[in-house]
Amino acid sequence: MEFLGLRIDMFESIWSYRELFIRGLWVTLALTAVGYIGGFLLGLAVGIGKLSKRKWIYYPAKIYVDFFRGTPLLVQILLIHTALIPSIFGHSLGFFVSGSVALMLNSAAYNAEIIRAGIQSLDKGQMEAARSLGMPHNTAMKLIILPQAFRRMIPPLGNELIALLKDSSLVTVIAATDLLYAGKVVAGANLRFWEPYLTVAILYLILTFICGRLITYVENRFSNSYVPSPRKMKRLAAGGRTR
């Protein structure tokens, strides 16, 4: 059976490479997870920095965001892997370190903008009320502003996760053994392109689908109202505390 050169029977040979693909899946997931979590925390710092009135905080944060959003991720990966890390450590630390650092630094820039916008979207009366009670700025940020702002950030932060998952495939250029790399190896070994790359595409699709469901779940959990659902109320009444 053949369609535009795609041969269904060739998927059997893909199956024999399953361990390569599974390893690739794990690498992709690990890179995405490390890049995302690191990128979130760094993005939080940079995003808050972009809201600072102090110039020596604001400008570094702004330059950071402008640089990482204004240059291609592929270039960033190569710069970090071939130039930055070797010149700091004297040798390469492997694809995983370079790859996750690059993904982290890149997604931090996008997350910073999401976080900045989320904080700015809150009514400024919230900060004023907190400050008028005598809370220092950072305390007010932590207790009053961020918990509210995070809810609004969930949808864009979710999009960012999916984007990062897909963009992580760029680390293939530094010979990271991620999902795309597995496809490439199989393609090269068999000189067949349809089946291995289609397999890769489908696996990415499955991953992004799962992420999408996860995000929807989180979104629904934190939707609109702050009032706990009746079920949660019961659990709280049974001895828990809110917050």
Add this chain to the structure above:
Amino acid sequence: MIKVRNLHKSFGQLEVLRGIDYDIKEKEVICVIGPSGSGKSTFLRCINLLEEITAGEVYIDGVKINDPATDINDIRREVGMVFQQFNLFPHMRVIDNITISPIKIRKMSQQDAEALARQLLEKVGLSDKANAYPEQLSGGQMQRVAIARALAMKPKVMLFDEPTSALDPEMVKEVLDVMKRLAMEGMTMVVVTHEMGFAKEMGDRVLFLDQGLLVEEGTPDEIFSNPKHERTRAFFSKIL
């Protein structure tokens, strides 16, 4: 207790307060009235430094608040503020709205803070709402919680910026009643308001602000029955 000297405030080119002098004594209820845009809110917000003071001085209990050496947070702990838009924290229950600053700022124990909060809720007539979330309350109830929240810090003075202006008419009274009780207990209060009835009944002094200047000041009787200034008279003829 509060001493305002030659207070100036500008937003860029716009000069909003143009030299205000005033002394507020302990236990006084000061009502501030004036046309929209005259600088009433700005005046109030300068007293707890929500606005940076451009020039002049404000002293609270002898401490110059706009001194770089003064800790703003220490000042604000002693000055309660109630906003037109309530500004309750929507992600917290009513009781947590009230206890959060005593616990985090005054380092009060959870238990003591909750006892205090319940006492304050009773005072504003909302004992049954401790576990509700702000979105489950009416405007009048929210504003009463906001008053309780400010009182929980045991402030020396309470500032109110049009506390009833965002309320439906039927809820105005419940908030004013709480404020009256507070005034009778001897709280020092500065109230920006359009409620002339409240100013007449509760005000010890009434301040009329116009275009960033303190045009006229006196007892409610003096201001309402016998205004000296043309601008004050013009203002009353428009609103009454």
